[in-house]
């Protein structure tokens with residue numbers, strides 16, 4: 001069996017997605033997600049020009065050797081574009097191996113460690129009341145864990161709060177240049193305690209609560225926030241501060257017992273090695289698409305398990321259903337799985353392009369027993385929805401200084 005062709009597609013069913021199809025001489029193919037939001041065409045060119053030519057003729061079963069060839073074998077390691085390309089090839093090869101074996105990928109990883117995959121859903125509101133109305137609706141659908149984001153009074157836009165007018169799955173702004181958003185730490189601190197105070201009063205103590213700070217705070221501000229929210233017993237605070245300098249989390253950890261989660265922008269184990277090894281975080285949120293695929297995420301999960309760090313894979317709408325499928329197989333296997341972020345299955349266009357076999361009931365997702373990853377990609381439907389240039393927003397403080405988005 002050998003790799004005969006590698007096709008790269010970019011389509012926009014509401015948002016841009018980069019999809020890789022690895023085709024073998026037997027006709028069996030595998031699919032991978034290589035989407036890097038706002039940098040899609042860089043991954044397409046990288047895959048077509050620099051990765052695909054090296055793999056034609058190779059045995060698709062050599063997943064580990066191909067991973068090492070593309071990572072260790074290359075002088076230019078790491079980086080989001082490189083690792084997304086490696087990730088997509090890796091997912092596609094696991095998909096092929098499963099299809100050849102007639103087994104779902106989780107069986108190749110070692111089988112199930114649990115019945116189903118617990119999800120956290122998003123409640124995003126224009127006000128605290130609006131956010132909690134949405135949270136109540138999700139709880140009544142069976143969700144046991146909810147991420148709360150509420151608009152910050154006095155700011156034009158708040159991360160994660162799109163209102164009812166916009167579809168979360170649609171292009172962020174759909175503008176040919178990056179939209180701008182504003183930020184004020186002082187205004188945020190005026191809102192955040194009240195959000196969780198009212199949340200516990202209305203939703204009770206049982207529901208698990210999560211909040212994404214989206215890296216807007218300095219380490220000492222994160223420490224203050226964690227301490228302030230301790231009484232509301234969060235499952236975790238996500239991306240409280242940037243951790244390009246992993247030492248930052250030592251400052252946070254010295255002051256608060258609120259659990260910390262980070263990792264959605266990380267590309268390798270090296271980006272989170274110290275955070276895990278020194279037990280500065282509680283959940284590692286790396287995504288298969290952005291951190292080197294199933295081979296790499298399996299390694300990160302195993303490393304994290306030694307230090308009591310759980311996995312909580314990124315599940316934003318800019319990861320394609322192929323990535324969600326890869327996460328599902330990892331989640332059902334990983335002994336140290338924590339929780340999966342979940343924003344729904346997207347609009348009709350998205351579901352027409354990507355066919356998946358994940359089901360959700362009572363806040364829990366089930367992985368199907370289809371061989372491989374259990375996803376399919378409709379090339380014709382994708383062709384009807386061409387790529388549109390789009391950017392994530394840029395953030396500025398109120399005095400105009402560029403800040404972390």
Ligand code: GCO
Nearest residue numbers: 037212264315316317318392
């Ligand atoms: C999340 C993320 C996303 C990101 C998006 C950027 O926790 O779901 O923070 O909302 O902002 O994936 O590409």
Ligand code: MG
Nearest residue numbers: 212238239264
């Ligand atoms: Mg996040």
